[in-house]
Amino acid sequence: MSNNLLTDRFAQGEIARGAWLAVPSSISAEIVARTGVDYCCVDMQHGAVGYSDAIPMMQAVRAEGVTPLVRVSANDMAEIGRALDAGAQGVVVPLVSTPEQAAEAAAACRYPPRGVRSFGPIRASVAAGSSEIDALEQVLCAVMVETDEGLANVEAIAATPGVGAIYVGPADLSLALGLPPKYEHDDPTHESSIQRIRKACESAGIVAGIHCADGDMARRRLAQGFRMVTVANDAKSIGAAVAAELAAAVASSD
Amino acid sequence: MSNNLLTDRFAQGEIARGAWLAVPSSISAEIVARTGVDYCCVDMQHGAVGYSDAIPMMQAVRAEGVTPLVRVSANDMAEIGRALDAGAQGVVVPLVSTPEQAAEAAAACRYPPRGVRSFGPIRASVAAGSSEIDALEQVLCAVMVETDEGLANVEAIAATPGVGAIYVGPADLSLALGLPPKYEHDDPTHESSIQRIRKACESAGIVAGIHCADGDMARRRLAQGFRMVTVANDAKSIGAAVAAELAAAVASSD
Amino acid sequence: MSNNLLTDRFAQGEIARGAWLAVPSSISAEIVARTGVDYCCVDMQHGAVGYSDAIPMMQAVRAEGVTPLVRVSANDMAEIGRALDAGAQGVVVPLVSTPEQAAEAAAACRYPPRGVRSFGPIRASVAAGSSEIDALEQVLCAVMVETDEGLANVEAIAATPGVGAIYVGPADLSLALGLPPKYEHDDPTHESSIQRIRKACESAGIVAGIHCADGDMARRRLAQGFRMVTVANDAKSIGAAVAAELAAAVASSD
Amino acid sequence: MSNNLLTDRFAQGEIARGAWLAVPSSISAEIVARTGVDYCCVDMQHGAVGYSDAIPMMQAVRAEGVTPLVRVSANDMAEIGRALDAGAQGVVVPLVSTPEQAAEAAAACRYPPRGVRSFGPIRASVAAGSSEIDALEQVLCAVMVETDEGLANVEAIAATPGVGAIYVGPADLSLALGLPPKYEHDDPTHESSIQRIRKACESAGIVAGIHCADGDMARRRLAQGFRMVTVANDAKSIGAAVAAELAAAVASSD
Amino acid sequence: MSNNLLTDRFAQGEIARGAWLAVPSSISAEIVARTGVDYCCVDMQHGAVGYSDAIPMMQAVRAEGVTPLVRVSANDMAEIGRALDAGAQGVVVPLVSTPEQAAEAAAACRYPPRGVRSFGPIRASVAAGSSEIDALEQVLCAVMVETDEGLANVEAIAATPGVGAIYVGPADLSLALGLPPKYEHDDPTHESSIQRIRKACESAGIVAGIHCADGDMARRRLAQGFRMVTVANDAKSIGAAVAAELAAAVASSD
Amino acid sequence: MSNNLLTDRFAQGEIARGAWLAVPSSISAEIVARTGVDYCCVDMQHGAVGYSDAIPMMQAVRAEGVTPLVRVSANDMAEIGRALDAGAQGVVVPLVSTPEQAAEAAAACRYPPRGVRSFGPIRASVAAGSSEIDALEQVLCAVMVETDEGLANVEAIAATPGVGAIYVGPADLSLALGLPPKYEHDDPTHESSIQRIRKACESAGIVAGIHCADGDMARRRLAQGFRMVTVANDAKSIGAAVAAELAAAVASSD
Numbered sequence A, B, C, D, E, F: 001m002s003n004n005l006l007t008d009r010f011a012q013g014e015i016a017r018g019a020w021l022a023v024p025s026s027i028s029a030e031i032v033a034r035t036g037v038d039y040c041c042v043d044m045q046h047g048a049v050g051y052s053d054a055i056p057m058m059q060a061v062r063a064e065g066v067t068p069l070v071r072v073s074a075n076d077m078a079e080i081g082r083a084l085d086a087g088a089q090g091v092v093v094p095l096v097s098t099p100e101q102a103a104e105a106a107a108a109c110r111y112p113p114r115g116v117r118s119f120g121p122i123r124a125s126v127a128a129g130s131s132e133i134d135a136l137e138q139v140l141c142a143v144m145v146e147t148d149e150g151l152a153n154v155e156a157i158a159a160t161p162g163v164g165a166i167y168v169g170p171a172d173l174s175l176a177l178g179l180p181p182k183y184e185h186d187d188p189t190h191e192s193s194i195q196r197i198r199k200a201c202e203s204a205g206i207v208a209g210i211h212c213a214d215g216d217m218a219r220r221r222l223a224q225g226f227r228m229v230t231v232a233n234d235a236k237s238i239g240a241a242v243a244a245e246l247a248a249a250v251a252s253s254d
């Protein structure tokens, strides 16, 4: 057992359901964290979240006993270190296409001699409950396979030491396959690619994760063997929920 | 026709459906405004919104052609002026219990000789599209009747010059009636009080508004003759929507 | 047992040691909360903290299992409500001079029929772990006696229903007594006034609290019977600690 | 000589030219302060500046050796204290209409026994260079006379102990006189009222100040005997300057 | 016709006059946007603007019907993607020295197979009015030629597919040519280099743009055939305008 | 003499004692700067400070006549330029392992032809008191030697033109040497490595600097010949100081 509930879950063979945070507010982060998700991932690649916003969001998430993650904007050692120092208990690294890139992501998450992370755990020690290297290294390195090159290399990526999960980005994967940027397609290539990624993870003994459009899709992905599924996104949720109430208000009144 | 779409709607006998903003972010405000609501009210009484947050939120709301309002924390001339200067095209003033208080709220919205507002329309002139007094005074003064004293005085409050709407706060009204703080009750006193307020507005020729738990309730209130109904709240919406997706993900998977 | 650890402590006859937060950052708030204090009070009277800063600070404090309080800038119903809605589990109200003022402060902390608080517990329900009135009303109303008039009325203030503590402001009390604004004085009037306040609290069965210059003074106040003592202030602490290290670096090196 | 360059100037019979800050940024504040003005007034009545924004602005102003002031939103003791504690070396208090109100404003700026200010000079001691009462009380209390009642009482207001200046708000004064909200009018009533205020200040031995539309008006007001003139406003300046460059770019090119 | 007014203008052979935003405030951004400029470029290379500041600025700019751009700090795919996702309808990429670098900048602006941009248009879809790839790719990729290597390669850079404009940085170009960092020089090398860049754009059928010191210079550049000219900068404008008013106030008064 | 007090000190053979800023607040920055340190370094590698936070912090530091530095997150030209443009009078560049990397860091601090910095000194000209290239280039380029490769190359790094200091990171150096991340070790390798770095600096005629755990260690490092020593860190100081007061309050009272 560590202070990282998410990696503990995965170590015990459990699944995790999470949410995505793109709204730069510790209030919305807290509300989302209180729904009972297992992780909340602050999206610093596509979300509207700057570094100054991300820290209070992670503080709010942690307060609920939920594991804070950050999707970084790039496979960049300094940015990964900044996210972890700020208290993320894992990073989701986009657009990883080769085992070398996967190894770089993994190295950015651990200290020498296992990696290249620089020491200065201002909030990492809060998250880990310790300033010991072992505790601080209890973080999830999830790499995204979502390019054609990444797909071609997925087995080697999955086998890269230090990589704890592959997280599928279905929209970018669609574009990589010449399809519109959707989560699911009738075209069998997209689905078979997703399953190839899942199997690569299973073979390598790491977690297969995937971004889902909604809870229903997440349920179906879990049934397939994915173990880390994002069920909702704050920005989309708020828009959909308010629109639904507005529609209900309009429905029979006009 | 003025630059205030909301007061124009009301002047033409139309209704308005709106949303409540309690999350301090211009991103969530923009998302909510894009759903097609007629107004977005930044809640500075019970919302998690400070003055420094409210202005970008109102900028984002206005960009969508939606009318920005502010619920102030108190019937305070300086705070009402601050909200209007910041670009609110109307204020919702809580806990108004007497016609004298209603007159103070109304006076805070207009310049001498009609009121006591101080001149300095830094963003009010943006909202109004003009720095002329007539344009700047095109704002909605909505007062909340939600105390027992307010209920007793509702006809006089509704008849107070300069008051454009009474906005019912059903939760505070419940407490005033010795009931738990809910939007609706089986107890007929609560509902008859709400209808008394609506009728007072109709008699006085002003708008009857009411805070609703959801779109369905809003639809029912519109059917009763309420003309300004809030169909959703950003904070509740985000929690409910994420929780629903999480439930869907859990449902058949466990 | 409630969700308010501080009022639970006091109900069980225990003491509490806390810290004062004047630096507008959720990082420093978290660091202070992790020291093991029982409460952290965000100072919105004399601290450099605006409303937009205070919420992440209280989120960080709560995450550590420490009770967040707010010192409001005035005995103002709307401001007290804002602080409680934002998640403060108690307020410290400055410059309370009469039992009527004390009753107003107390009323601002409870809902009708016990008080005048308006319902809208956006983060109060997070702090209380419930949206039930009983849980939401589990907050500390601490009033400051620090004027000559307040001192003269201290017994009546202490006996005011709903007041949970009197918190002595020794610097303002000094000024009220014609002394320089210090925490302690050789002049016996200051000290006897402080003891009079303490005794008034004991007679009324409420908590006697006091602002202290440092831990040593806090220890002595506890020994006298004070049960709520503030041992440190973030702003002073940081300056003193850095200055001490600088002095150590200079000492024998020049 | 004190740490307050502005009150020192006035004590030595000198004049002061200042600027108004309505844009919530320490960058624009710094730029304005570097122009060589004598004071910069953060406008918390009509400016787009919240408390969380105001402190870095005042830090930036002070860094340039310019005196930071705050125009508060109301004649409110707590808000005046907050502004001074945050490092303002003076306040401009709007809408003061009676000598009693002027005395309240003055009392809010000084500690007992001279006033009612509460002690807690977190940044006031930085501005004053001391935590001594005498130094902390070296602040300017400027009251605005800009209502008809204020005009009628101006001689008594000017004679109120503790008031250091009357600062004329020409736009509100226009409205009070039944005129459109402009800085100058052909109608002689407005101008004679302004001169009446100036003379009241001179008789009382305090500073006459006035808000001006531009530097040219400021120059003319100085020539009349006004000693505190605001020559520019950040928001208006930026709009006018960019518009002028745009016009120059369009001029002969289309 | 698209939702991008700026690229539409350029497609129709029109010119555009814009402004530069270095002050981190949505208030100043709004003021500048309202002057009637065609674009406002948030300067994240040399401006005082962090990511958390930039989004409200772009929201305010868009609200005025003005095209928001971002100058990124580097030719970095992740940063370009972040700017576009945040709602920029174009990027200005500094220090592009080779056609390969230009191609990288262009690729960062488009999705596979045309580029390498990752999908996640949180505010890009707001700006584009659509989440369709075609609409999202309607963005301007402007590269800056301002190094000696860039100048040597300008014709090839201009011919790079996906590059929509070359934006000249005259100050950096000066340094590259061994001159002080000014917008114009008597030395003919600087001017001839600028004209070489313009001609390269014309030959390649793309837009020639240039940073100008003021509106007069912008007018002259337009007359030469430049089609995208920045006429003013918020920071410089505010300083110059306040200084001018101060000078006017001093002029004849001292 | 220049506007850079720190490089002036070093040019005159003097030492400098500084502090590290990891708390994102201009209030704590100001407090630390007022202790009398020679420099304050905003830590953007391991501190909780985003770009939007850093500027007001540097404004507050400069106001006290203390030299503001930034530790950047990486040896990245754009980030170094951003820090200097924002008013840092020097940068501390982590993880520099080769003379080529050192030369890149140095080049990022100077304009062509000496370097590759891009011109746009929005606050650099404030810090330098001039927009002249010579004044703007008066900045400290301090590189950190803290990897095994860096240690092996330290003499060549120290001899790299444009590098003004090597700043030792003892914790990362520990990890590089297979030791736990502490400031000091019994193991002689760590200490001898530190002395090797110091001697390399002395031979090259540049400043040897080192991060210290406290003032006592700083004093000892100064005695060894280090000339740039960091005596305290805001985050650690605040925690230690509050904990000490809490301990004092507990000590004899329980």
Ligand SMILES: [Mg+2]
Binding pocket: A094, A095, A144, A146, A169, A171, A172, E118, E119
């Ligand atoms: Mg992706």
Ligand SMILES: [Mg+2]
Binding pocket: B094, B095, B144, B146, B169, B171, B172, C118, C119
């Ligand atoms: Mg209510």
Ligand SMILES: [Mg+2]
Binding pocket: C094, C144, C146, C169, C171, C172, D118, D119
């Ligand atoms: Mg006090």
Ligand SMILES: [Mg+2]
Binding pocket: B118, B119, D094, D095, D144, D146, D169, D171, D172
């Ligand atoms: Mg006025």
Ligand SMILES: [Mg+2]
Binding pocket: E094, E095, E144, E146, E169, E171, E172, F118, F119
């Ligand atoms: Mg350039």
Ligand SMILES: [Mg+2]
Binding pocket: A118, A119, F094, F095, F144, F146, F169, F171, F172
């Ligand atoms: Mg290091």
